[in-house]
Amino acid sequence: MGGTGFDLKSCARPNILALQPYRCARDDYKDDGKITLLDANENAHGPSLIGLRDQFLDSIGSKLIKFSGLNRYPDPHQNELKQLLCDLRQSPKHSNHLKPDNLFVGVGSDEAIDALIRCFCVPSVDKILICPPTYGMYTVASQINDVEVVKVPLDVEGESPSFDIRPSSIQEILRSDPRIKLIYICSPGNPTGKLVDQRKLKYLLEMNNWNGIIVLDEAYIDFAGEGQSLACWVNDYPNLVVMQTLSKAFGMAGIRLGFAFAPVEIARLLNNLKAPYNISSPTSTLATQAVSGPGLTVMSNHRELIIEQRARVIQELPRFSKIGRFLGGSDANFLLVEILNAPKDSGGVPDNVSAREVYTRLAETKGIVVRYRGDELGCKGCLRITIGTDQETNKLIRKLGEVFQEI
Ligand SMILES: Cc1ncc(COP(=O)(O)O)c(C=O)c1O
Incomplete structure (x- = not known):
């Protein structure tokens, strides 16, 4: 499967292809x-x-x-942990089996984001493509590597924007700019909380005549429902990389463990360029516990609790007259919600000044920090609210109520 035009030997940077990895x-x-x-x-x-x-x-x-x-020094290869990650994501429907050779493990998926740019983009020559509104580190990592960022926004037009990718617009840009080597697609999106349509992704993966890599960032995939991960597709498409992390559903942000499933040849390049002992032994041991046996049960239970609270926030926040719509989707552990400048039934509209005011008051007088996202494309007047515990939801609702009384 996969479109024609992809050729790893001419897509990756020559110095990386020729790199002799550090051996110990x-x-x-x-x-x-x-x-x-x-x-x-x-x-x-x-x-x-x-x-x-x-x-x-x-x-x-x-x-x-x-x-x-x-x-x-810790194990430089982490094969035991990699096998557990493969077991975690192997889909029973998929005949191609994920194996440790399909994996790169890094210091958070932030390391994978950077490693991919270093692997494929020649500084000040090649470019990446992102689909705003999206995760900010793709741009930061590009800037650090002196790599230009081309933007093809998600579909943010119309009364109820879909916040999905626009494959034919992406294809048009790729045709006109052969220097684009990587496309970062976030699914579920941050800050949109919405899964990307698989058919649209397939369209991109089956595009002909493009010599580049599609990177699917699945940091929030465990909140999107069973079997939604496309990690197994890396053995179907030669130019797909799927990134995941233990920072979200597994609740292990403090150990810094992210990973990228990739076709074996691409995983090899990423492993060649990483620092030899990038995963510390405490991180590796704790990650191994988290993704096996009892750890998986804990994750599943916590996920259930988060999904319950997510449903509660969706139900309860609209009772406030200055809460507008939830934008995007509810496939992640956060929601993107509009703050209005006046009550809904008096014609209130989403407004950045009001959203900032709510954001600041919540943080400075109520002890709750959410994320102001009003300046992101298509997110006018929006706050991004992470779903916490039952008590945290109680506090959020109570304090939001107080703020709306005050402003
Ligand atoms: C979409 C997305 N990708 C990646 C990351 C980074 O995750 P990690 O903690 O594994 O570096 C985040 C963190 O917020 C994120 O939102």
Whole structure:
């Protein structure tokens, strides 16, 4: 499957294709606890952690992080964790099996965003394409790498915009600008909270005569319902990369663990260019716990609670007369909602001044921080509200009520 025109050998940067990755002795000999490790200039006396050395960071599950092992470099390949991530995303409907060679694991998916740009875009020559409103790090990573950003907005026109991608407009721009190497598509979108239409994505993946990569950012995919991830498609399309993270549904933002499923050849390039020990051993151990057995049950339970609260916020916020529509979708753990300048039945319309006022009052006088998104394309007057616990929803509703009384 896939369109014609994609050729990895001419799409990736020549210096990356030619890169000899850093090799260490532990590529050949794994630390099994029995061999004497005199290869990596570590400190055999252990970590500088008085009082903690013999303690465990965590005592849940069978795998523990013993602080006394922190003087050793972590596994550079993370194959055990990668296998669990493949098991997590393997779709029973899909005959092509995901395998550890399909994966890049990084310090958050933010590392994958940057690694892809470094892999495919020659600074000050190549470009990326994004579809605003979207996640801000695609642009930041491009700017850091001196790579231009071309924008083809989501469909934000009309009375009820779909906030979906516009494949034929994207195709037109790609035809006129051969320097575009990467397209970042966020699904569910941030800040739109909406899944991208799979048929539109297929249209792009089956486009002929384009030599570039489509990156699908699925950071919020677990909130979108069972079986929505398209990670398995990376073995159907030679130029698709699907990024995910443990920062959202798995509640592990603090350990910084993101990953990208990719066709084996692309995953190899990404792994060649990463720092050899990018995933720390505490991160790896905790991630392994999160994506196996009891960790998955915890994630599922927390997700249920978040989905319940999401439904509650959708139901209860419109009772306030200055709350407008929810824009986008409800496929993520946040909602994008309009703040009006007057009550709905008096002709109130979404308004940035009012949205800013609500945002600031909530933060400065009520102790609740949401995100002002009114300046994003198609998001006039909008706040993006993350869905929290039951108590947090109670507080949100109560404090929003107070703010609306005051303004
Ligand atoms: C769409 C999207 N992608 C990626 C990320 C980054 O995730 P990570 O914590 O894995 O770097 C975020 C974080 O908010 C996000 O909203």
